[in-house]
Amino acid sequence: xxxxxxxxxxxxxxxxxxxxxxxxxxxxxxxxxxxxxxxxxxxxxxxxxxxxxxxxxxxxxxxxxxxxxxxxxxxxxxxxxxxxxxxxxxxxxxxxxxxxxxxx
Numbered sequence: 814x815x816x817x818x819x820x821x822x823x824x825x826x827x828x829x830x831x832x833x834x835x836x837x838x839x840x841x842x843x844x845x846x847x848x849x850x851x852x853x854x855x856x857x858x859x860x861x862x863x864x865x866x867x868x869x870x871x872x873x874x875x876x877x878x879x880x881x882x883x884x885x886x887x888x889x890x891x892x893x894x895x896x897x898x899x900x901x902x903x904x905x906x907x908x909x910x911x912x913x914x915x916x917x
Contacts, residue, residue, distance in 0.1 A: 847873025
């Protein structure tokens with residue numbers, strides 16, 4: 814499993830534009846090979862919006878990103894909606910398999 818998270822800090826009054834943009838990307842991504850889950854999430858008690866995309870593998874994410882980033886960049890005016898550039902966090906699956914002697 815591979816997860817791409819983007820943490821957005823919208824400027825006041827631009828929260829809906831950021832959500833709309835993230836939903837455009839979500840709709841465009843639906844049905845993409847390897848996509849497990851994608852969507853925006855609001856921080857409880859804070860002003861951040863977090864985009865989470867779960868993929869079967871990093872390779873699936875890498876194959877889809879040029880198209881999906883192009884959709885977001887085409888619609889979003891630079892520096893207007895965000896207080897700072899979105900932070901990106903990439904997460905690799907770190908589940909450990911049990912040793913062979915513990916598997917039935």
